[in-house]
Amino acid sequence: MQRFFELTFKPFFVITGLGTALASLYAFWPRWAAETVGKIPFVTEYTIITQHWGIMVGLMGVFMIVAALKVEWRKPILIYSLLEKGFMVYLVLANGGQSYAQGFKVGAAMDATVVVYTIIYFAVFGLSKSQQ
Template sequence: MFFTKNLRVFLIVGGLITMIAAIYAFNPAFALKQMNGLEFDAQYVFLFRHWGIMVGLTGLFIVASAYKVAWREPIILFSFLEKLFMVYLFFSNFFNPETAYLNAKFIPFVITDVTMCLYTLGYWYEQRKSKI
């Protein structure tokens, strides 16, 4: 049961990586330039900051769920859905000529989210298999 056995490490590492998004809440201009190679547009500062704190807190709760077992299932479900939607957004816009130049800038984020979604599916599969 690989996924179940390594769940705590997965939650800690995945949560810490997810927490990096909090930089968008505190310094969106720096984050956009350094992490995405994009120019900052002050018109969207509330959106960037909201997204950054939401995803940053998601990462914090993922790490917390490594230690607080009662929190795991709802946090893993929320995290899975949030990350799956990001993956959907990336691939649904992959061939859109208006956003194609952005796709390369988000590849590290998508790789992280795909990895976490696949690990979550593996964990859920093992949990379902062990209950049968």
């Protein structure tokens, strides 16, 4: 199992980090991202929180890429990513029947994959051991 992570960790977190970083579209083009990507109506009064969410999640993606490349940064980034992405998956599942959740299902599927991968990664390497 360790060999699996040695082979897949960098490409997995670079690719999923890039996907996560795309949320920064909400920070710079909130109307377009909400309506086109999220498939939700843009509410002008929520522009600031939409942009804030976009930059937070976008930076999470950047840091996921950093975790792929800098072993010493890996553990705190993975822990935060696990919590952030796990909560997003929960939110989409809890609101799955609502129309406003539909545009987030693809992202939640990717987030669920990252959560499962990270849990197995920590099960193999532990939280206290040095990773790779």
